[in-house]
Amino acid sequence: MIIPGKYLLFLGDVADRLDAKTACGLLDWAPERCAGQWRLPSCGVDLGLEDMDFEQALAAGARTLVIGVTPFGGAIADSWIAPITAALDAGLNVASGMHRRLGTVPEIAAAAERSGASLFDVRVPGRSFPVGTGRKRTGRRMLMVGTDCAVGKKYTALAIARALTESGGKATFRATGQTGILIAGEGVPIDAIVSDFVAGAAESLSPDNDADHWDVIEGQGSLFHPAYAGVALGLLHGSQPDAIILCHAAGRTHVDGYPDFPLPELAECIEANLELARRTNPAVRCAGISVNTSALPVEERAAYLQAIGDRFGLPCFDPVATGADALVAHVAATFD
Amino acid sequence: MIIPGKYLLFLGDVADRLDAKTACGLLDWAPERCAGQWRLPSCGVDLGLEDMDFEQALAAGARTLVIGVTPFGGAIADSWIAPITAALDAGLNVASGMHRRLGTVPEIAAAAERSGASLFDVRVPGRSFPVGTGRKRTGRRMLMVGTDCAVGKKYTALAIARALTESGGKATFRATGQTGILIAGEGVPIDAIVSDFVAGAAESLSPDNDADHWDVIEGQGSLFHPAYAGVALGLLHGSQPDAIILCHAAGRTHVDGYPDFPLPELAECIEANLELARRTNPAVRCAGISVNTSALPVEERAAYLQAIGDRFGLPCFDPVATGADALVAHVAATFD
Structure with a gap:
């Protein structure tokens, strides 16, 4: 699946930056592919990109309207259908990370048919997966786990993979959600997999590799989330x-x-994850703690991270504010 | 979904009774609907039903060929396609609990088209489900959990629901797998749900009910299963x-x-389930232990159950050999 760029980021009418995760992720990790933003009048989020209509976006090099918002449940809102249809009629492709396929909305399917543009559903698994085997694979794997959804698991994995690579190591970011897939160009939309095959799909995502290669795997949900713990x-x-x-x-x-x-x-979250992870890898350990400190006053962030790091005897970092170099040094020192 | 009976139970070429769970479950819990069995020559399982060809089965009142086997991964084997097609051509409907829809096999789709017979895919969710909310519901719920797959969770739930009802209580068996759905006539094929919606589907399965009503919920998988723990x-x-x-x-x-x-x-399995279950119901407790003792010599079974019951201070029973009356008495005494 190769999605033509640049992207025009569709923000719809979301009120909260947390609901624009896909757009924010693309802007932060693939800014060269983001041409502009498109918003409904009631939208409460501004990414700082230029607001463009579809003709302006095409003139600026955009080829695909990317649904940049991830509303609860992954549905396509009624208010989006008219602008998506208009984008297709203007000649843009459309890419979406919603659970519902774009082509199942009759107006969208008809517009794509009229214009010849493509619809990309990155959250729809493009293949089937086997049942998990539990078989140990070669190479090393690092998984982001969270106290909640939307706490920075994807940013952390991207920052670690980048820092590992920049330090001369072998590392691959493995995407498990729609934004990660749009950034990486590949991956498995793990929360869209039929539940019987989730572990098998996760096994397929990080196949056998060199002994000193790290797969840095984006996490999903949280063991403590009442809806998503199973994922x-x-x-x-x-x-x-x-x-x-x-x-x-x-x-x-x-x-x-x-x-x-x-x-x-x-501590409870680390221990619960380790206890369950030991079932398929008894040697698992916690290698670090990543905290999104953006809600704290700037002058308090360093001390906050330091205090947690000292408490656990682990590197504690903010993937945006401090980067992941401390984690990479710790991993180099403790995994020979 | 109303599946016409009686059923002709299709056993294919399975070697092991464990792989004929659906057929065994129907025979044990809905024997009046089982007209006979149909086997490939290499089949190693005999349910003790009369072997019938499709014409004999129709003459004996059968209306639907039920795929009675549940091979690993839920796939439709190539060797089944010819007999399923022949059954359709003879005038039988076909019901399946496989992940793959019957109608996606071209030969089967063509035969159903020719004969006008119906294809029933009980493992394919007939509707979509919302994301879980964690909201507390009225009424009481009892969930079977297991040390493994295929340890008797469905039989235990059926036996408990029957014993609760026979003792004058209000109880409903809630099916979560294909066999349970064929027995109960309704339910949710939980392992076929997209993973983001599994908790929400489970919430939908046991909606608000009378305060003294028990939903007795069939379990799936095991927290210790390397492929199915998430389910x-x-x-x-x-x-x-x-x-x-x-x-x-x-x-x-x-x-x-x-x-x-x-x-x-x-003890480890009970504690792990309770610890995780407390997230959505802090008052959860273990009310009993169900053991399939069929692998033990008959004369050792009672002592085996007694020893476990004594060790945990809980009723320990075999849903087939002893029934669930002890569990029902314990529940009546401890949940007022």
């Missing part, structure tokens, strides 16, 4: 991680969107 | 059980089909 566990078992990295968002006290569900303590 | 966890969280029943098969030492994966101790 997280299947990914954990199938990934067979040698190392887990706990990801957290500073200031988050409850599961996002679930006010009755407080987040676990970091 | 088990999503079902556990979405079911919000007030009580779990641990199900085990005496003599089973390793995960079926996974010789490198020893089974957990019963």
